Amino acid sequence: MTELPISLSRHDRSHRLEMTQWLPLPPRELWPFFSDAHNLEHITPDTVKFNVLTPRPIAMEAGALIDYRLRIRGVPIRWRTKITIWEPVTRFVDEQLKGPYKLWRHEHRFEESAGGTLCRDRVDYRVPGGPLSPLIHAAVVKNDVRRIFAYRAVRLAEMFAEGKLMDQAPDESAAPG
Numbered sequence: 730m731t732e733l734p735i736s737l738s739r740h741d742r743s744h745r746l747e748m749t750q751w752l753p754l755p756p757r758e759l760w761p762f763f764s765d766a767h768n769l770e771h772i773t774p775d776t777v778k779f780n781v782l783t784p785r786p787i788a789m790e791a792g793a794l795i796d797y798r799l800r801i802r803g804v805p806i807r808w809r810t811k812i813t814i815w816e817p818v819t820r821f822v823d824e825q826l827k828g829p830y831k832l833w834r835h836e837h838r839f840e841e842s843a844g845g846t847l848c849r850d851r852v853d854y855r856v857p858g859g860p861l862s863p864l865i866h867a868a869v870v871k872n873d874v875r876r877i878f879a880y881r882a883v884r885l886a887e888m889f890a891e892g893k894l895m896d897q898a899p900d901e902s903a904a905p906g
Contacts, residue, residue: 735878737871740886743832744866746852748878752885753892756839756846762820762894763837763848766795772884774877777801780818789816794826799875801829831855848885850878 752759762768766781768788773779780902781794788823789812797808808828815821818839823832840847856862856870888894 734882737875737877740853743855744874746850746854746878748846748850749880750882750885751842751845753845754840754889755844756818757812759839759846759848759889763839764789764817764821769797771831771888772881774797774880776876785862789815789821795823804871824902829857831857852878855905 734750737748738745740745746747763815766783766787768771769783770779772773778798780798782798783794787793791814793812794814795810795812797810797844798808800809806829810823810828810833811826811827813822813824813834814836820836820838822834822906824835832853834853836849836851838849838851840849852874854874856866858865
């Protein structure tokens with residue numbers, strides 16, 4: 730098995746996940762996929778039962794709020810994020826306002842490289858639990874976060890393998906043809 734493009738480290742009181750993945754399309758062609766929050770449903774493991782609650786279309790910009798419903802180890806969770814940085818085609822940042830973490834800040838960067846795009850994810854997160862949070866992270870959260878991002882990397886590689894978006898569910902907001 731190939732080593733996953735994911736690293737986890739500790740920074741101050743937080744944890745950091747970093748993942749870099751090359752996809753065979755230029756940033757301009759990938760941007761529409763990544764800037765549609767509903768596409769998270771296609772790149773998140775089914776076990777998480779991830780659903781975007783905010784209806785389409787979501788006006789993506791700094792300040793946009795997005796609500797989700799998911800399950801973590803069977804426990805239902807409501808999650809709300811805010812887009813705090815929005816720089817089309819280059820990067821965006823979403824931060825948890827409500828959810829399972831004390832901190833969740835996810836930066837997505839897109840850099841042109843070798844005829845495609847280096848997609849860089851950096852997630853800074855902090856686990857609740859007070860003095861038990863290091864144990865909770867080591868026993869559960871670290872592996873869950875790694876597994877979700879590993880799944881994402883595999884799905885993205887599959888979806889963009891031919892240099893075009895493959896296997897995406899139809900846009901439900903499109904007018905019937």
